[in-house]
Amino acid sequence: MPAPAPIDPRGPRFNQAVLSVALLTGFLVDWRPVVPLFALVLLAGAALGPKYGPFLVFYAKVIRPRLAPPAEMEDPRPPRFAAAVGVVFLTAGALAFAAGHAGLGWALALMVAALAGLSAATGICVGCEIYLVLARRRPVAG
Amino acid sequence: MFMARGVIVIVILFAIALAGRLYRAWRARLQDEKPIHPLVPDSLRAGADRTWVVFTSPYCATCGPVEASLRASDPGARxxxxxxxxxxxxxxxxxxRSAPTVLLADVEGNVTxxxxxxxxVDDYVRRPPSGVAG
Structure with missing residues (x-):
């Protein structure tokens, strides 16, 4: 299977910044719908590709044309895997809210917010690192 | 409640900033280290005068272009x-530690x-140091 086309790494980082700010703001004002809402946002980008993630599209159409070309491109698979992990956590958080466990719901959402913020601010993408560890154990086509 | 949540958010932001600083310090230390390399094994060099060893990974988007660039700029090398x-x-x-990482080995396997x-790699290809073929 051929490797997917490389992407501008700033797109996923912008997506992660929006995700982190939205979840932290939602937590601050106790607006729980932000959790399932962003589970869907992440799911769109992770499952269908960057063309379907609303904030990835916003970055590509509005922000990227105003920036210099990226110094390096990156493989889209690690950030996509990281987004899929985020979907799992946010879905679990939404289910926890539905079951009446608000504390657990926010704990899961804040874990995603913290890791997304870390990746956006520093480039340390924990989900991507997990992907790389898995790839080393069972090399993927590339 | 709002105050307690605000404190939690501030703690998270502080943790992110701290992790960022620690990560940058760790990366800077890695870059400052001058690794002592073993000889590049003959199985890779196959007797060539100069051998470029391109360390890649399956998730590396830029490794293919780097390899092609080295082949084009240094056709006499392996x-x-x-x-x-x-x-x-x-x-x-x-x-x-990351891909691509490229080593240039001489005929004896020393990393030069x-x-x-x-x-x-792009900078090196455009302006190779004097005394280095390529």
Whole structure:
């Protein structure tokens, strides 16, 4: 299977910044719908590709044309895997809210917010690192 | 309640900033280290005068262009690609931390250049140090 086309790494980082700010703001004002809402946002980008993630599209159409070309491109698979992990956590958080466990719901959402913020601010993408560890154990086509 | 949540958010932001600082310090220390390389094994060099060893990974988007760039800019040299995920012991022996990392070996296997990242390779190809063929 051929490797997917490389992407501008700033797109996923912008997506992660929006995700982190939205979840932290939602937590601050106790607006729980932000959790399932962003589970869907992440799911769109992770499952269908960057063309379907609303904030990835916003970055590509509005922000990227105003920036210099990226110094390096990156493989889209690690950030996509990281987004899929985020979907799992946010879905679990939404289910926890539905079951009446608000504390657990926010704990899961804040874990995603913290890791997304870390990746956006520093480039340390924990989900991507997990992907790389898995790839080393069972090399993927590339 | 709002105050308590605000404190939690501030703690999270502080933790992110702290992790960022620690990560940058760790990366800076890695870059300052001058690794002592073993000889590049003859199985990779195959007797060539100059051998470029390109350490790649399956998730590396820039490794293919880097390899092609080296082949085009130094046609007299041997260029070999090593998937660091399939050769972890070899990668570890050369302290490979990211892909692409490129080593230039002389006829005896001594590492005479180490380039980390596509940009470093591009800079090297455009302006090779004097005394280095390419």
């Amino acid at each position: 260029v070999v690609k090593v998937d660091a995920t399939r050769e972890p012991h070899l990668a570890e022996s050369f302290s490979i 250049a180490r380039l980390v990242g596509a940009q470093a």
